[in-house]
Amino acid sequence: MRALSLPAFPEPEATADDQMAPIEQARIERRQADVSHSAALRRARAERAARRAGRWRWRLP
Template identity: 60%
Template sequence: MQGANVRTLHVLAPAPVKAGPATAADDPNAPTVPVAPVQRRTPPDGYRRAIEAHRQAVRPSRVNPAIAEAVERQTAAMRELSRRAFPEPDVVPDDAPASIEVSRAQRRRQAAATEAAALRRARAERAAREAGTAVAVPQSAALRTTA
């Protein structure tokens, strides 16, 4: 039957499943069938050779060097922006860990600066609302953010 073509394909609906409480798991009188491990046949030699040849084939690189270079530039720029936005804390000499008290005092100072800036902004916004003008609140100092 060479040259035979498929002209139609009939897709059948799945067989209806019997719904109800009488299932094999619920029936205590149902015979139990021991589960045997699946025995797989050894694949033919031709199949194994084809798989091995496929694994050894070297795929040509599809990476455009210009795109790879642009990705590297973009990554470097993002790292620089991240470094500027979240600078590393001052390094303690000899890589000694900072004491807890110093860390707590630094956090308190940062929290106080943030609170003062928030109060200044809230006061300026309230004054602008009462005066009926647009809010123009300049940031006096850059605030650090933590994740």
């Protein structure tokens, strides 16, 4: 019976120690995207609050 299930459920490929598993890489990328998004929201909220308070000045990059 075990021999019949082997083709249906192959063993996962071994990865080198210096490589991350694809799911871990996806988690890291998602975490970085979340951090970037949060920072953009904070900047936008601060700019909006400054505009409402009349302290908005255009800044050159």
